[in-house]
Amino acid sequence: EVQLLESGGRLVQPGGSLRISCAASGFALNSYAMTWVRQAPGKGLEWVSTIRGGATMTFYADSVKGRFTISGDNSKNTLDLQMNSLRVEDTAVYYCAKHLNGLLPSPFDSWGQGTLLAVSS
Amino acid sequence: SFELTQPLSVSVALGQTATITCVSDNIGHNLVHWYQQKPGQAPVLVIYRDSDRPSGIPQRFSGSNSGTTATLTITRAQAGDEADYYCQLWDVRAAVVFGGGTKLTVL
Numbered sequence: 054e055v056q057l058l059e060s061g062g063r064l065v066q067p068g069g070s071l072r073i074s075c076a077a078s079g080f081a082l083n084s085y086a087m088t089w090v091r092q093a094p095g096k097g098l099e100w101v102s103t104i105r106g107g108a109t110m111t112f113y114a115d116s117v118k119g120r121f122t123i124s125g126d127n128s129k130n131t132l133d134l135q136m137n138s139l140r141v142e143d144t145a146v147y148y149c150a151k152h153l154n155g156l157l158p159s160p161f162d163s164w165g166q167g168t169l170l171a172v173s174s
Numbered sequence: 175s176f177e178l179t180q181p182l183s184v185s186v187a188l189g190q191t192a193t194i195t196c197v198s199d200n201i202g203h204n205l206v207h208w209y210q211q212k213p214g215q216a217p218v219l220v221i222y223r224d225s226d227r228p229s230g231i232p233q234r235f236s237g238s239n240s241g242t243t244a245t246l247t248i249t250r251a252q253a254g255d256e257a258d259y260y261c262q263l264w265d266v267r268a269a270v271v272f273g274g275g276t277k278l279t280v281l
Contacts, residue, residue, distance in 0.1 A: 088270060090217075098209070098217065098260050100270035112269040148216055158264035160207035160222040167216060 055079040055163045057149050062168030069139050073168055075132040075149030083107050083127045086152035088161060089134050091145035091170075101147070102134065106155035117143075139172045146170075176265045178273035185279045186251045194276045196244040196261030204263040206244040208237060211275075212257045220259075221246060248278070256280050 061073035075087075089101040102123040103112045111123050122135040132149050146169050150161035179197040186192035196206060206224050209217035219228050221237035224244065234249045248255055261273040 090270075090272075097258075097275040098211075098262075098272045100272060103270060114269075150217075153222065157269075158205055160219050160262070161209070161217070162219050162222075162228065164216040164218070 055151060057151060057163055057165035059147060059149055059165045059168035062147060062170045064171045064173065065139050066174050067139060067141055067172055069172075070135070070137045071139065071170060072133055072135045073147055073170070074134075075165055077130045077132065077149075077151070080151070081127075082125050082130045082132060084155060086155055086157055086159065087123075087125065087132050088150045088152065089123060089132075090148045090150055090161075090164075091143075092148070092167075093142075093145040096145075099145070103157065104132070105157060110157075112157075136170070139170075141172050144170060144172045176268035176271045178261050178263070178271055180259075180261060180273040180276045182274070183277045183279065185281055186248070187281050188253065189250055192248040192251050192255070192278055192280075194246040194248075194259050194261075194278065196246075196273045197242055199242060201242055201244050201263070202240045204239075204265065206237070206239050207262045208246045209260045209262065210255075210257045211260065217260065251278075251280050253280050 056078045058076045088103040104123045120138045146167040148167045149165045151163040153159040153162045208221040210220045211217040224239040225237045
């Protein structure tokens, strides 16, 4: 059974950094594309970043480019998101999502329950 | 930028058919996926590649995509279908794109 469990979300001051993780089980991370999606309170889904299976390619939303870094640890089967220079508008629940396969246009067939990042002074 | 336009809200009478649209120029050239999100829960894939249904999703859920509009159709709407629905696609320039979401109310 595929499971995704995010962790690491907490309260951070503006300008701070945080690394959140997604522990994957039931499949090999490096065989699938993986994506981080966030949802600000009361708002819709917003794409953050995608990594292609095997970490051959990474993609970022303009709103986080240069500040966030997506990476995968195949030995631990975890997906990470390093977030620097955090802003109040980064406040959101962050979901990791598994693609149906290793192809980038494939849909997200499994989602974690999310981890909450709050950026505030 | 690539935008997908959804109605903010759609209402449907219990047992009737709900239609949720996702509009963008030439969306018919892309593969569109649809997600259902209930309050406090993670999204769930309900339709992928325009019209395919994941295992476990009722046949009442169907999708189509042509021209400038992708459509999610829910027949025989039930109270349990009340949720937010999002369309999504992959664009070679914009990567992952989500629609703004539609709140479905079953009356």
